[in-house]
Amino acid sequence: MNSFVSATAIKGHAPPGTSESDEIVRLVDVRRRFGTNPALDGISLTARRGEIVGIIGRSGAGKSTLIRCLNGLERADNGEIYIEGCNIASLSENELQPLRRRIGMIFQHFNLLSAKTVEDNVALPLKIAGVAKAGRLMRARELLELVGLADKAKAYPSVLSGGQKQRVGIARALAARPALLLSDEATSALDPETTRSILALLKEINRKLGLTILLITHEMEVVRSIADRVAVIDKGRIVEEGPVWQIFANPQTEITASLFSTIRPQLPEHIAERLSQIQGVEAILRVDLAGPAAQGALFAELSAALPHSFRLVHGGIDHIHNQPFARFFIAVPTRDATLAAQVTDFLTARSARVEVLGYDN
Known part of the structure; x- marks a missing residue:
């Protein structure tokens, strides 16, 4: 099976009254406990095609657990998680594999392989998926052009700056043409100037590719800069959600007001x-x-x-x-x-x- 298999080809059941072509993510009453601790306590959320949705909260609020449930690394105890209309809670590990190719992931600490060149790092997901070498290198060069690193294809990660490493990480996340891009604190290890350049790149990718992006972050400036909507998580629950400018201008909960106080x-x-x-x-x-x-x-x-x-x-x-x-x-x-x-x-x-x-x- 090659890397471009659509998740809609996987058998699953879409939630009633929704459009698979428009709704990329739908969470319905998702719950996950670790011992007696409810990491996720009834999360319901949607993200539509082309949206950038920020998910914010304090440390321990449940953001990391949520992202691991979205990419299938954690199994929810209850609830439904739909990716492009397919409920991943009902899939086996083997059935999850092609769907995971529809989800790109950007990490805080880049997670590049130091022994591989930049183009080989970008092409790695396609190699794992069984795409022929010529095809995966062509795709890698196309993406390096997109992120402004075409001249670094043969370089190794050790000679790159933090911002360049994150651009490689973004290119790698796009390799299999995902429908959803998950960003897990992708700019928190970067300086402010580099952060602005990475956010501008993500916004450009969103505009050019119509890609849905979920930003998991504790940086309010990130959400303010590029997100369309924001969901605030506290103690495993979404306590507030809406267009960024409305939530920013008129927070309804104390936790939201506290989070945004750093940039007001x-x-x-x-x-x-x-x-x-x-x-x-x-x-x-x-x-x-x-x-x-x-x-x-x-x-x-x-x-x-x-x-x-x-x-x-x-x-x-x-x-x-x-x-x-x-x-x-x-x-x-x-x-x-x-x-x-x-x-x-x-x-x-x-x-x-x-x-x-x-x-x-």
């Missing part, structure tokens, strides 16, 4: 340390805005409606997928007992989320 403006530490819950000279308010409200002249309107009602302390406007969102910290004088409430009412009436963080003297 925070109140400067020297001010935060002074805050008290006892009323002081100024109330410090955090104001979150998304969509049209983030682009409007909101504070100019506030100043016109309530002169001298606030001063801007910190914050800014950003964009994800061309959608604006903003976070500002403002100080409102407390000499008028009703002023903070008036400012809050004015802002919330215009779709802002407002929270009083404390008081500053």
Whole structure:
């Protein structure tokens, strides 16, 4: 059997009401326990053709177990895992082999064979699948061109930089023309500049090939940069899911807000340390805005409606997928007992989320 056998040729049962041509991944109530520890506790998730889905969570949340269940290295205790409409939970180890060729894998530490050249590393999955040498080397050279390493075909991994090694890893993951690409912390061992170049490459591959990508990561900047949707895992459960810009702008759970806090403006530490819950000279308010409200002249309107009602302390406007969102910290004088409430009412009436963080003297 050659490496280009489609998973749809494998006998299996697609979930009712879904399209095999559109839905690449479907997880239904997936559970996996290790002893008394529920690593996955009822995970349900879909990824459609051409989507980039980020899966984020703290260490121990269940991300690694999830990816091992997706590529068949772990067997779920309960639930269904569909890859291109085929439930892999019902397959034997032999039946899993051709389906695994439909899943490419990018690793954190590259996992290249040091004794093989770059082109031989890329061609290795095709060699294992029984593709003739001429065919697999042609495919390897095509992929090295795609990832910008055509001139490194005869080099060995030892002479490559970390970013170049990861590009080889990406080329190898694409060798068998997968429908799904799994990225397991693929940029966490790289410096920021190299990370940006790898993310740009993954986005280009997604665009050119229409490839579905699942990003397992703890790096919020990775999700923000290229993911279309994000799922947040905590204690083996998905606690929040949706378009990245919406989740980023308006997190609904404490764990999500905590994860994204690393890349959202925070109140400067020297001010935060002074805050008290006892009323002081100024109330410090955090104001979150998304969509049209983030682009409007909101504070100019506030100043016109309530002169001298606030001063801007910190914050800014950003964009994800061309959608604006903003976070500002403002100080409102407390000499008028009703002023903070008036400012809050004015802002919330215009779709802002407002929270009083404390008081500053």
